[in-house]
Amino acid sequence: MKSLWCLINRLFIRYDALLSITVMQEILDINQIQQFIHQGFIRIDNAFSPELAEEARNILWNDTGCNPHDKSTWTKPVIRLGMYMQEPFVKAANTNMLHTAFDLLVGQGNWIPCRSMGTFPVRFPSDEDPGDTGWHVDASFPGDDPDNFFEWRINIHSKGRALLMLFLFSDVGEKDAPTRIRVGSHLDVAKALEESGEKGLSFMELAIKLIGMPIREEVLATGKAGTVYLCHPFIAHAAQAHHGTEPRFLAQPPLLLRKDLVIKDKTEAYTPIEEAIRLGLWK
């Protein structure tokens, strides 16, 4: 009787595991995981609902001090808004679909749920240069002067940061200031970070190194409100001026790591985020 129970139990556990693998594959298939490793990003459509996006936009519009129905009030090319922790933002960042994708890319549970939506560079149609369109990699841990953002650092283990995420809270077409992503640049960045080890490079040091890196194809982070781009933390990206008609609402919060990444001599399988760093360093 005991062994029959054991067998039934085992069958259930296998069925459960199979079911969760099937659910995971519905969210990200093997091609998307390969794309993440080789190109450094994937796009997830309908990651959160248009209704949540609209609720969030209403809060953001209020904070811009501009009137959505009066273009004469849209006087600046970009307005940067602070951290948002209200319900629509936290819900958007924590859908089942995104949690499953985080598990697949970063390792089961090796990430900290996002409770704040980070900064919002709200971009308005304008002929004026926004002045913040340089190529860069987002930094992940403070340097000697934590108050100086340009001194924040990035190292080969991506200390503290699992992903760069781009959350589209409005429909973003090619003219609506979509973020530019350099396809495969995370591989060049891994190589550039190798020598500096744990100390890594500061945001500015790495931005200067990007200038000498190989020319790579650019992809625009376009999509409907509710789209999320999950990017390798080493991906080089840049803003651009807005040449469309409606303001663009996008957030770029980090996904934080729970445990450090392992890129050498690991006993279990490497996760896609680790695989990508290994690819940049050794393949």
Ligand SMILES: O=C(O)CCC(=O)C(=O)O
């Ligand atoms: O506004 C954008 O498209 C991206 C902005 C960005 O990358 C940043 O502010 O770090």
